[in-house]
Amino acid sequence: MANTRFKKPIKAVVFDLDGTLYLSGKPFPGAVKAVQHIASKVPVFYLSNNTSKSPVFYKNRLKRMGLPLQSEDSIISALNLALQRIHEQNIHNVFFFGNNEVTEWFAAQDPNLNIRPSIEETELVLISYHNAFDYKELCEVSWRIQRGIRFWVTHRDFVCPDERGPVPDIGSFLAMFETAYHVRPEVSFGKPDPAMLAPVMQICEPEEILFVGDRLYTDFELAIRSGCKFALPLCGETNRDDLARQARQPDIIAETVADIDFDSLVE
Numbered sequence: 692m693a694n695t696r697f698k699k700p701i702k703a704v705v706f707d708l709d710g711t712l713y714l715s716g717k718p719f720p721g722a723v724k725a726v727q728h729i730a731s732k733v734p735v736f737y738l739s740n741n742t743s744k745s746p747v748f749y750k751n752r753l754k755r756m757g758l759p760l761q762s763e764d765s766i767i768s769a770l771n772l773a774l775q776r777i778h779e780q781n782i783h784n785v786f787f788f789g790n791n792e793v794t795e796w797f798a799a800q801d802p803n804l805n806i807r808p809s810i811e812e813t814e815l816v817l818i819s820y821h822n823a824f825d826y827k828e829l830c831e832v833s834w835r836i837q838r839g840i841r842f843w844v845t846h847r848d849f850v851c852p853d854e855r856g857p858v859p860d861i862g863s864f865l866a867m868f869e870t871a872y873h874v875r876p877e878v879s880f881g882k883p884d885p886a887m888l889a890p891v892m893q894i895c896e897p898e899e900i901l902f903v904g905d906r907l908y909t910d911f912e913l914a915i916r917s918g919c920k921f922a923l924p925l926c927g928e929t930n931r932d933d934l935a936r937q938a939r940q941p942d943i944i945a946e947t948v949a950d951i952d953f954d955s956l957v958e
């Protein structure tokens with residue numbers, strides 16, 4: 692069926708991961724099949740704010756689930772944007788706060804980076820979504836940022852979805868740092884920053900992109916700021932009561948990704 696809903700047909704689809712395609716690593720029923728289907732018609736991308744794992748980990752996870760990876764840019768990560776900014780600003784001593792696997796990935800991207808600088812050497816603290824830290828690591832960050840050393844965060848989501856209930860994410864860590872030291876990050880990457888869509892914008896116009904995500908203040912906000920179309924599956928964070936409180940409504944609302952009629956959106 693031809694595109695009947697939008698002025699222009701959709702030429703690329705970008706999916707959020709947690710709460711949209713899966714929860715706690717388990718795909719929602721029909722989600723993988725739906726992505727495979729639309730990927731046979733237009734390029735698909737994956738954009739998650741979750742930096743608790745590296746892009747390599749996500750690549751392997753998505754492959755295992757059977758989700759199509761069509762190019763090197765298929766998985767868009769705030770970690771890459773942060774690295775790019777670090778290079779642009781010629782910063783070498785970056786104290787990296789993150790899970791072991793992500794820390795190793797980050798260090799391997801640039802052998803010239805010193806990711807364990809002393810307090811005195813530290814030019815920048817980069818905070819990713821570390822969900823296995825001990826208190827000493829938290830103190831290492833604290834001793835730096837309380838001195839006024841600049842710090843960036845990969846994203847600022849308050850919580851991360853989990854099948855047992857949402858758990859604190861970087862936005863909650865920031866509330867802790869602000870309470871303790873009255874400091875705020877200089878930069879936040881990740882949704883809703885439209886810069887996250889750069890690889891997709893290279894191949895089509897914003898209004899030809901459909902973003903599919905379950906969270907209003909990151910996913911929908913990104914779509915609004917960038918001018919993309921937006922589909923909200925109700926299998927994640929947002930329910931109909933939340934939607935009723937929203938002045939602006941998503942272009943498409945569906946129970947799950949499997950219920951979105953992608954065929955009616957593309958040429």
Ligand SMILES: [Mg+2]
Nearest residue numbers: 707709710905
């Ligand atoms: Mg989500």
